[in-house]
Amino acid sequence: MSSLVKSRLIKFLLSLIIVSIAVLIIIFNLRDNIIYFYGPTELLKNSDKQGQIMRLGGLVSVDSFQNETDSVFYFSITDGKNEIDVKYEGILPNLFAEDKGVVVEGVYMNDGRFIANKVLAKHDENYMPPEVIETLKKSGKWQGE
Amino acid sequence: MSLYIFYISNSLLLLCLIASLMQSSKIINNKIFTRPGVIVLAYVQLISILLSFLILIYLFLISDFNFDLVYFNSHSEKPLIYKFSGVWGNHEGSMLLWILILVLFNFLFALSRRISERFKEITVAIQSIMIFGFVAFLFFLSNPFALNQNNFFDGIGLNPILQDPLLAIHPPVLYVGYVGFSLVFSLAIAGLITKEVDQRWASIVKPWVFSAWAFLTAGIALGSFWAYYELGWGGYWFWDPVENASLMPWIAATALIHCVLILQKRNVMQSWTIILAILTFSLSLVGTFLVRSGILNSVHTFASDPGRGLFILLFIFLILVFSFSLFAYNSEKINKINSMGLVSRGTGIQVNNWLLITILTIVFLGTMYPLATDLLLNKSLTVGPKYYSTTIAPIIILFLFFMFISPRLGWTDTKLYKIIIQLRYLIITSLTITLIISLYFELFNLTEILIIFFSLLLVISSMTASINFNKQNILVRTNLGQNLAHAGFGILMMAVVSNAVYSEERIYNAKVGDNLQLQKYIFSFDKIEQVEESNYNSLKAYFLMKKDGKLIDIFTPEIRFYSNPPTITSEASILHKFFSDIYLVMNVPQDQQSISVRMHIKPFMTILWLGTLMIIMGGIISASIRIGRFDEK
DSSP, X not given: OOHHHHHHHHHHHHHHHHHHHHHHHHHHHHHHTEEEEEOXXXXXXXXXXXXXXXEEEEEEOTTOOEESSSSEEEEEEEOSSOEEEEEEESOOOTTOOTTSEEEEEXXXXXXXXXXXXXXXXXXXXXXXXXXXHHHHHHTTOOOOO | OHHXXXXXXXXXXXXXXXXXXXXXXXXXXXXXXXXXXXXXHHHHHHHXXXXXXXXXXXXXXXXXXXXXXXXXXXXXXXXXXXXXXXXGSSHHHHHHHHHHHHHHHHHHHHHXXXXXXXXXXXXXXXXXXXXXXXXXXXXXXXXXXXXXXXXOSSOOOOOGGGOSHHHHHHHHHHHHHXXXXXXXXXXXXXXXXXXXXXXXXXXXHHHHHHHHHHHHHHHHHHHHHHHHHHSOXXXXXXXXXXXXXXXXXXXXXXXXXXXXXXXXXXXXXXXXXXXXXXXXHHHHHHHHHHHHHTOSOOTTOOSOOHHHHHHHHHXXXXXXXXXXXXXXXXXXXXXXOOOXXXXXXXXXXXXXXXXXXXXXXXXXXXXXXXXXXXXXXXXOEEEOHHHHHHHHHXXXXXXXXXXXXXXXXXXXXXXXXXXXXXXXXXXXXXXXHHHHHHHHTTOOOHXXXXXXXXXHHHHHHHHHHHSOBOTTSOBOOOOHXXXXXXXXXXXXXXXXXXXXXXXXXXXXXXXXXXXXXXXXEEEEEEEEEEEEXXXXXXXXXXXXXXXXXXXXEEEOOEEEEEETTEEEXXXXXXXXXXXXXXXEEEEOOSSSSOEEEEEEEEETHHHHHHHHHHHHHHHHHHHHHHHTOTXXX
């Protein structure tokens, strides 16, 4: 084999190995880090998802907000059909309010309670997370266009 | 009055359309449009767009609410600078800015000398086809000069989160980067058509590709800096789809500038360079327009409009089909077989090219996967930030190693062990420092230690390489741009890792008079007051930061209440120190007695920005040094 062919062959094999290792790592990592989004009704249907990190979105139910201490809060998230109780410890974003759209991230517990570790902040008062709109459409409670 | 402006500005757009059409026709060697010449037409294109852009600025400044765009995006009580930056804080205005930069690059290139007339004609023609496409899109589908029939008394206003001096300059800088690659793309296509992708071609392309890259880097950095202090989450990078959309062309462009360098020096990798040029520009288009289209679900999606995304997707698709078929047809003719040694600088750069493409793939999959599942399976999901950090970190280690070793290798086959022996002191020094750091700061994660070690190697070796004496002990000209950028990247990586490891966060509910503790600092909550500004009211808290009883600084986090449009924002108060930032944000009180305060210690932020600045400076130096050296062989 001429040195040119040899060097090209080595380079080719080297890059092939790198690429296949990389693709494997990427796929495995991607699968481990996916966070699914559910509305309350969907989440109740998928009760086998307990214990996983996920996002839950909908409207904050009217009259459901309570604070135990200054930084431990309870509220329910609804899509008009079903409700899920949420417990959250931390700071609530500025625009958090009852009857407004909200997305929380956390774990769905065995007792049917959702323990949130993040309430996702949005900037605009009229902004409704697209997932929440989708959720409300699915439950038939969407009032907008 | 408004009606006149409506007619004038739209005629200007039409004028640019005609000039671009004539310019494009020069791609075929025809007799009809030999006159007017390339430069005259380039003047017409530039002046018509520049004037319409100035008219739009004027409309925003005088708040002419007869124009839809001004009505929806401005307000008479807005401070002057934000009326000005409001011009590109929306879809139509930012499109016009984008086109302005497109014609500007076209014009500058048309003026450049020492390039064969035919090659210049073809490049400008390709560029003008794009100008034509975008101006037509602007004119017919998103006209910034559309009038409304109502007499609105006042406008709706600009999203307050965009009312920030940094965001006034972030889009233009980012756009110069994105659009700069349009010229590189045109040059690549012209090279394919004339079948002249060689060392001469590389030296023509080099200043353009380096300056576009430097601007793109600066644009991303400005956006990241803005997110750091304005969004109030204490982070500077969130792996958000919009951020990823700007990172992807940057990664491709970084691979591209290195390929252009090898092409110029060794006349190899012609095809790969062309592919990267096409890829970079396509990703720039994705970066600009998918962000604007609203397809990406992101916290940064401002001024979005899903209906227009389709046009852009179609445009990207056409560009890809056209350029790759041309490539398939002509690629055999541009490739020349020139060998490089196996253990050589060229191979090192090639390996890093592959690593960059791998990182690009990671970011691409992470960004597109949620989109795909949403469209195909109707399932919403998010990819957590951990995916990116854990997947990219091991690749970065290899990448840093090759960045360190490649410049030390010759262009022909080099003996690796000789280089290692040559660099033994360097390696021992870095190893020692890394050991000290890891023991002192209790850093025992292998990936993190390795990144620190190779970054140190890279930083020290780049810095020493830039000071080079010849045998007569005279300082010789070295590749300052390269060394600066490489050292900057090493510094950036070290800062990123240490920042991720040592950041601290505390959350308190505080009443006036409370003393809050963060590490060795005490924060006394002094008072809270209401402040009225011209375009917002704010609630301002005062915290006295003390250490050992001595007052060090006063923090004033704010909550701002904007009325046009009604929005609430939290303004962080940040103390920048060389080794760490202290960062305070407060939120709307849940009850009247106390407010929520979040405190962060963010180590090495200043150093992180410094590293980024070095990368940008390196790019600018590399771009400007080479401008004077066009026909160097």
